[in-house]
Amino acid sequence: MRSMVDSEVTSTRSRERTRQRLLDAAAQVFAEVGLDAASVEAICDRAGFTRGAFYSNFETKDELFLELSGLVATERVAAVRSRVGELEQEGGFDLTPTDAFAIIEQVLDLSADDRLGVLLMSEIRIHALRNPDLAAAYLEQEAEMQRGVAQIVADIGRAKGIRFRVTADEAARIMLLVWEGAAVRAAMGGVDAEELRRRTSTELALVAQLTIAD
Amino acid sequence: MRSMVDSEVTSTRSRERTRQRLLDAAAQVFAEVGLDAASVEAICDRAGFTRGAFYSNFETKDELFLELSGLVATERVAAVRSRVGELEQEGGFDLTPTDAFAIIEQVLDLSADDRLGVLLMSEIRIHALRNPDLAAAYLEQEAEMQRGVAQIVADIGRAKGIRFRVTADEAARIMLLVWEGAAVRAAMGGVDAEELRRRTSTELALVAQLTIAD
DNA sequence: TGTATCCGATACATAGTTGTATCGTAATTC
DNA sequence: GAATTACGATACAACTATGTATCGGATACA
Incomplete structure (x- = not known):
């Protein structure tokens, strides 16, 4: 039996990967057009996700x-x-x-x-x-x-x-x-x-x- | 009879004043919240106009x-x-x-x-x-x-x-x-x-x- | 005083963005 | 392999901003 900790880790691993991809994408988009002009959707597009992934991982663009x-x-x-x-x-x-x-x-x-x-x-x-x-x-x-x-x-x-x-x-x-x-x-x-x-x-x-x- | 040039000057005077007030207001608002976060309306509010005055004097926010x-x-x-x-x-x-x-x-x-x-x-x-x-x-x-x-x-x-x-x-x-x-x-x-x-x-x-x- | 013009106000149509609520699927657990 | 959970996709509602078209009043001029 996989321990609860393990499951959390596994679950968190995948989650962390999406978070990281969103962060990387955001870094690029913020650099290119600035925080205010960067739409959440533009960031998600860049990361290869939809906004669903975003709001599942971050509260707001500012928080990110x-x-x-x-x-x-x-x-x-x-x-x-x-x-x-x-x-x-x-x-x-x-x-x-x-x-x-x-x-x-x-x-x-x-x-x-x-x-x-x-x-x-x-x-x-x-x-x-x-x-x-x-x-x-x-x-x-x-x-x-x-x-x-x-x-x-x-x-x-x-x-x-x-x-x-x-x-x-x-x-x-x-x-x-x-x-x-x-x-x-x-x-x-x-x-x-x-x-x-x-x-x-x-x-x-x-x-x-x-x-x-x- | 006031010459055409004079009338243009007069007309331009008032126009220039609004332009200037809009520019001054924009400078403040841009400084406070940045170009992208500054709405045309916020600039006009600050200048004491409505957006009508803005679009009568400038093409777009970027132009200003x-x-x-x-x-x-x-x-x-x-x-x-x-x-x-x-x-x-x-x-x-x-x-x-x-x-x-x-x-x-x-x-x-x-x-x-x-x-x-x-x-x-x-x-x-x-x-x-x-x-x-x-x-x-x-x-x-x-x-x-x-x-x-x-x-x-x-x-x-x-x-x-x-x-x-x-x-x-x-x-x-x-x-x-x-x-x-x-x-x-x-x-x-x-x-x-x-x-x-x-x-x-x-x-x-x-x-x-x-x-x-x- | 009548009239024409200028210029800012107002109203409206449209597009874009946000955040949430719901759904479907894939992975995980036993 | 059935059940559950996690997570990202999708659909939706509300809001905001933009730009244009139209309106009305003030001003200039004869």
Whole structure:
């Protein structure tokens, strides 16, 4: 006899798959046309379901958006955290001081490294501007990212004996802002992922250069 | 007999007033709830008209948004240009090198210096991400702003004998990105115009410090 | 004062979206 | 293999927004 737990798991498995497909589809559609212009039906079409599946899994479109925003934030932070962990392990970096900041580029590019990713983050950001709860979550996630980047900055400085003109936190904050702004401008030009990465990289290198004391 | 031109002017005057009231109302509503969530009726209510007035003056909501975006861009650029002109006239600046960049803060704060302004710019930006025409206009307006700021940077450098670690254009670009990012984060916190200005000012001063060679 | 025109209000037809209630099927349990 | 449950599909009702067509009043002009 299959235990009740097992049955719940099995049942939940299939359910989780539809939820996930709906979330993935929603991420695409939200990125493409925005939360408000995205009809529930458009999301379901994309996922290969009808609206019945949607309302069986989510209360409203807003609830799904909230959940999606949370997932995106969690994933970004986890990716940064794990990358920072790896770097802590590795210890020494055999890069030139300036190039060392390519690491930070990698970290930031861990998410939102293509046009749709940038669009989705922008969509989340603008709704955070209008929703205090979402704003708190957004700022907290960003603060966590900033801590991760600051740690890498400090590590690089220590390993390479680099002196900075501002604190690691300040450097990290500016890097995040510039990275985001550059990514948005690149996405506006409709460039592909490769070119997008190239452009953000260039701007980031500029900021890195600025933060390093001669 | 009033000339045909006069009558046209008169007629256009009143018409222009309603157009302007509709544009002003739309700017508010777009900032508050976003383009897609803003119904034509909500805009008309705010302006004190019914939808009849709207459709008598604009084809669609999108057309109005396009026009509004153009107006905002034109105003921003004009404000910066005129401020730059004033500074060119004045010539010498009797400020400390770091504080001199407060001028740039003034320039950037010429528009979007409150929560609604930041929201409207964000709304325009995210739609530029999805509309190539709007994107081109947005990037062009930003390039013009950048040229203005770069000119001020160069002027300050010349007047004060300051050496920079990057070109004036690069400095201006980073300042614009950081200013925008800081403004958005401040607006997310729901702060008032005063506090918003304080925060962007702080970040901008940090960037200014970074760009100045010791 | 009569008349023509302009312009915003009103009424209406239509389309699209949402959420719920019900149904049918496939999977699960014993 | 019969019964039950789960879950997505379908059908439906209500609401909202849009755009157009028409109306009415105010204004301009002779």
